[in-house]
Amino acid sequence: MALKITVIGTGYLGATHAAAMAELGFEVLGLDVVPEKIEMLSAGKVPMYEPGLEELLAKHVAGIEGSSGRLRFTTSWEEVGEFGDVHFVCVNTPQKHGEYACDMSYVDAAFASLAPRLKRAALVVGKSTVPVGSAARLAKLLVEQAPEDVELAWNPEFLREGFAVQDTLRPDRIVAGVASERAEKLLREVYATPIAEGSPFVVTDFPTAELVKTSANSFLATKISFINAMAEVCEAADGDVVKLAEAIGHDERIGSKYLRAGIGFGGGCLPKDIRAFMARAGELGVDQALTFLREVDSINMRRRGHMVELAREAVGGGSFLGKRIAVLGATFKPDSDDVRDSPALNVAGQIHLQGGQVTVYDPKGMANAGRLFPTLGYADTALDAVRGADAVLHLTEWSEFRELDPAELGEVTTARIVLDGRNALDPVKWRKAGWVYRAMGRPTA
Structure with a gap:
């Protein structure tokens, strides 16, 4: 008999996972404690922008024609407990307020609600990013509160925003933290299609599975901050960080991916995950092993301040008062x-607080940005954003911005000065149109 799957938590991770499981042929029931979210998803709509997700939902949500x-x-835990053979827990694990540590309250609440409502054999699968040691604790909770034949597996997610659908349907690896052959067999059954298509299936214990996600994010953050540290050196030494990255990227031990210097990383995962990893290492008594991540975090945050300083220099080096700054990207x-911990919005906010008149344009993030930073100005198009600007800051590397016509933009600005915070624009094209082009880590390029 075909497995029935539940997905607990229907945010970014859960909504994508639920739709992907349906695409793989399973009957799926998604649960959330927010009725408005359930109503929206039941209509085939998603509360966030993710390419391809809404189409995938419409393809499988019951009640939608075709x-x-x-x-x-x-919203019923009883229905979930009755329905599922495999229960995926996909709830959020934010950073604790005022601390580096991970807030496990949503995960703990999900397990506490699910366990007593399980009435038969089932596999509960954690996908949330959690501190190492959490799975062992939650497995014990299942033993105490759920039927005897309910067990735990840990199966971390590796979704990239913008590519979440393909990362779920065709993952570059599937990690299964299990304590029994039965749990491994069930997960192999769930992921039979991607395994058959070549996705590696890595079987580990609980702690290793938990560490895979935080280790991967820490490595990625380190690589990004490394090239940004080199950008700082290039600024001081009149080097060109783009050419530097190109040269070292040809070394196959290093590789060229994620070596684009700029204003650094943000989002709802990387910053909070490396901080939670440091906090957990401290609890385990091995904080010295991860002290380098403090500098990774510090380099990353410095980039935002450096862009603010570049903008100040661009408009005369004094004050932002009376200056109009256009920000492309939110x-x-x-x-x-997603505007969570967005470097672009952070820079825009800092300039605004220092007296600048800031106008922001982003192809998809305007509504979320407006809720988070209601005092900033917002424009409906890139052209409207740069109208009357003393400097234009390119801070999120949307393809739309690479395709802008600098000559057309130059007709409506007060000054043709562009600061490329992502090293993604074509300097030759912009300079030909009469712009002063400046990028981070490229003082003379």
């Missing part, structure tokens, strides 16, 4: 509407 009907949503990365 759908497979394999995917439903509910989201932390392109192909997303």
Whole structure:
């Protein structure tokens, strides 16, 4: 008999996972405690922008004309407990307020609500990013509160915003932290299609599975901050960090991915995950092993301040008072509407607080940006954003911005000065149109 799957938590991770499981052929029931979210998903709509997700939902959500009907949503824990053979827990693990540590309250609440409502054999699968040691504690909770034949597995997610659908359907690896052959067999059954298509299936114990996600994010953050540290050196030594990155990227031990210097990383995962990792290392008595991550975090945050200083220099080196600054980009990365810990919005906010008149444009993140920074100005197009600007800051590398016509923009600005915070624009094209082009880590390029 085919497995029935539940997905607990229907945010970015959960909504994508639920739709992908339906696409793989399973009957799926998604649960959330927010009725408005369930209502929206049941209509085939998503509360965030993620390319391809809404189309995938419409293909499978029950009640939508032409759908497979394999995917439903509910607020009932009883229904979830009755329905599922495999329960994926996909709830949020934010940073604790005022601390580096991870807030486990949503995960703990999900397990506490689910365990007593399980009445038969089932596998509970954690996908949330949690501090190492959490799975062992939650497995014990299941033993105490759930039927005897309920067990735990840990299966971390590796989704990239903007590519979440393909990362779920065709993952570059599947990590299964299990304590029994039965749990491994069930997860192999769930992921049979991507495994058959070549996705590696890595079987580990609980702690290793938990560490894989935080280790991967820490390595990625380190690589980004490394090239940004080199950008700082290039600024001081009149070097060109783009050419430097190109040269070292040809070394196959290093590789060229994520070596684009700029204003650094943000989002809802990387910053909070490396901080939580440091906090957990301290609890385990191995904080010295991860002290380098403090500098990774510090380099990353410095980039934002450096862009503010470059903008100040660009408009005369004194005050931002009376100066109009256009900011292209609000989201932390392109192909997303996520503005959590966005470097672009942080820079815009700092300039605004220092007296500048800031106008922001982003292809998808305007509504979220407006809620987070209501005092900033917002424009409907890039052209409107730069109108009357004394300097233009390019801070999120949307393809739309690379395709802008600098000559057309130059007609409406007060000054043709562009600061490329992502090293993604074509300097030759902009300079030919009469712009002063300045990028981070390229003082003379």
